[in-house]
Amino acid sequence: MIKENNIKLIFLSLSLLLIILIFFFPFFWIITSSFKSPEEIIATSTTIIPRSFTLEHYNKILFNSDFFIYLKNSLIVSFSSMIISIILSVSAAYGLHKLKFYGNKFVEYSLLVTYAFPGVILLVPIYLLFAKVNLLNSYFALIIVNVLFATPFAVWMLKAFFKLIPNEIEEAAYIDGASRYVVISRIVVPLAAPGIASVAIFCFIISWTEYLFASILISGDDLKTLPVGLAGIVGQYQIDWGFLLSGAVLASLPVIFLFVFIGKYFVSGLTEGAVK
Amino acid sequence: MKKNNIEGWVFVSPLVIWISLIILVPIYIAFELSLFNVKIIGTSGKFVGIDNYIKLFGKSKFVNASLNSFYWIIGNAICQTFFAFTIALTINYKFPGKKIMANWIILSFIIPTVVVVVIWKLMLSSSSGVINSVLIDIGLLDEATGFFSSPNKAFISLVLINSWRWSPFLALIILSGLNSINREMYDASKVDGANFIQQFLFITFPNLKSVLFVLGLVGTLLSFNIFDIIWLITKGGPSSATTTLPLLIYETAFTKFRISQAATLSIVTSFLLLLFSIIFIKSMAPKEDD
Numbered sequence A: 001m002i003k004e005n006n007i008k009l010i011f012l013s014l015s016l017l018l019i020i021l022i023f024f025f026p027f028f029w030i031i032t033s034s035f036k037s038p039e040e041i042i043a044t045s046t047t048i049i050p051r052s053f054t055l056e057h058y059n060k061i062l063f064n065s066d067f068f069i070y071l072k073n074s075l076i077v078s079f080s081s082m083i084i085s086i087i088l089s090v091s092a093a094y095g096l097h098k099l100k101f102y103g104n105k106f107v108e109y110s111l112l113v114t115y116a117f118p119g120v121i122l123l124v125p126i127y128l129l130f131a132k133v134n135l136l137n138s139y140f141a142l143i144i145v146n147v148l149f150a151t152p153f154a155v156w157m158l159k160a161f162f163k164l165i166p167n168e169i170e171e172a173a174y175i176d177g178a179s180r181y182v183v184i185s186r187i188v189v190p191l192a193a194p195g196i197a198s199v200a201i202f203c204f205i206i207s208w209t210e211y212l213f214a215s216i217l218i219s220g221d222d223l224k225t226l227p228v229g230l231a232g233i234v235g236q237y238q239i240d241w242g243f244l245l246s247g248a249v250l251a252s253l254p255v256i257f258l259f260v261f262i263g264k265y266f267v268s269g270l271t272e273g274a275v276k
Numbered sequence B: 001m002k003k004n005n006i007e008g009w010v011f012v013s014p015l016v017i018w019i020s021l022i023i024l025v026p027i028y029i030a031f032e033l034s035l036f037n038v039k040i041i042g043t044s045g046k047f048v049g050i051d052n053y054i055k056l057f058g059k060s061k062f063v064n065a066s067l068n069s070f071y072w073i074i075g076n077a078i079c080q081t082f083f084a085f086t087i088a089l090t091i092n093y094k095f096p097g098k099k100i101m102a103n104w105i106i107l108s109f110i111i112p113t114v115v116v117v118v119i120w121k122l123m124l125s126s127s128s129g130v131i132n133s134v135l136i137d138i139g140l141l142d143e144a145t146g147f148f149s150s151p152n153k154a155f156i157s158l159v160l161i162n163s164w165r166w167s168p169f170l171a172l173i174i175l176s177g178l179n180s181i182n183r184e185m186y187d188a189s190k191v192d193g194a195n196f197i198q199q200f201l202f203i204t205f206p207n208l209k210s211v212l213f214v215l216g217l218v219g220t221l222l223s224f225n226i227f228d229i230i231w232l233i234t235k236g237g238p239s240s241a242t243t244t245l246p247l248l249i250y251e252t253a254f255t256k257f258r259i260s261q262a263a264t265l266s267i268v269t270s271f272l273l274l275l276f277s278i279i280f281i282k283s284m285a286p287k288e289d290d
Helices: A002-023 A025-033 A056-063 A067-098 A104-116 A119-132 A139-164 A167-175 A180-191 A193-209 A212-217 A226-234 A241-275 B005-034 B051-058 B060-091 B098-104 B113-123 B130-137 B151-179 B183-191 B196-207 B209-225 B228-234 B245-254 B259-284
Strands: none
Touching: A002 A025, A002 B060, A002 B151, A025 A241, A025 B113, A056 A067, A056 A241, A067 A104, A067 A139, A067 A180, A067 A193, A067 A226, A067 A241, A067 B005, A104 A139, A104 B005, A104 B209, A104 B259, A119 A212, A119 B005, A119 B209, A119 B245, A119 B259, A139 A180, A139 A193, A139 A212, A139 B005, A167 A180, A180 A193, A193 A241, A212 A226, A226 A241, A226 B113, A226 B228, A241 B098, A241 B113, B005 B259, B051 B259, B060 B098, B060 B151, B060 B209, B060 B245, B113 B130, B113 B151, B113 B228, B151 B209, B151 B228, B183 B196, B209 B245, B209 B259, B228 B245, B245 B259
């Protein structure tokens, strides 16, 4: 008995150590590197503890680049996509999981497949469609696509939260004469608030990180989003590492910031749907 | 609960209409295009019927990309299953900092893919990458290696990078599946003398069936779809070794400007994925108990 526990303990500590090394060290590395001098970043002999400290990269990206234009575009696109996604997915999840109807299993599975389905297969067709209806080079083009990618999984995430709300509460409200609208806005939405928060952050992240469609559907520099702007630096022959790293850190900050506040709900929302 | 047919559809329809419009209309346009010979967007081409389809299957590029996609899915499935189960089983134990770890392990999933690319391009750089210098320091390598320079190394490196991004997310889903398993089953099995491996095989694994169904379906499709990580790191090279179907579609449409060919590719690929999904759902969907 004691022997088995000891082996377990060794395994546990080893895998913990490895997990931290593999999944957290890279973040430590790019953050510290973004404060290193250009020479130290590309030096052949690497040291774990930084030898130099400079703010020049941040100075350059904040005051001498298009960073704020990209940031503005990313914020507009992500917030709009998030709000539309929430409205559509809360409504759909309510229909699917609170009002059983003919065909609901079909819709549920189709949504699951759509979640994973689109991506690059739709790239050419969507490009052609948007070219036809003059939507290329607009925020709306990206919003349409982001909502398409975010909502199927959002509905899936909401499932667990909606199922947790006892039907009796709603039925009691109906007996008291409440309308469907009142039941939804006063009972269902407040009770599912943690779920809706996690859906919101999920939709925001999906839109914030989207690269492929943003790189094809937008060609004007003034409408580019952060990932596309960053990718432009990655593609250069001579990469300005300091510039790129500080950009990468700054582009990650908003999602991390959101995550600090509602990450707990996000993680539970992300996972509940799969088991319930 | 009684069925609410009309109201149910009213609530679902805005989303269903949005999604169907944005998927079906483009696919119709693509299908139409695949029957013509259009090169640059906006120009017209002549009607060629199913010529594009016939040509496609004879192309070595298509065969090569399909094979790469197949290896990509298998490679990612193996790596991610391994990483995800290791993370999930580890975090499932009690240790100080468990809560923080369980929340923040997903960091690699919430940052933009472009940032993932930046991280690994820097860490795996052949001239100044930290991985190279660590591997040399501990004696595993004699001199710095280019992780993206040979076909096999590039492919494996990309699979690992992609797994790095996705495993924590999968791990959290597995973890919540683990938490839903009744603890008493483990206690009972211990009384019967079951060891750790037997517990995993006969309690943990069977109880995760419905979670694994979703992961198998969604995970396969999502792996298939990966584009940006590969494109931004290797552009499909060296010598097309990392050109999967998504990259081939992108290249055909936007660097070679053969729109009809790209449309044909998209249609064929959608059909293959749809077929896979239907077979997977029909054969593996867990029976509903409620």
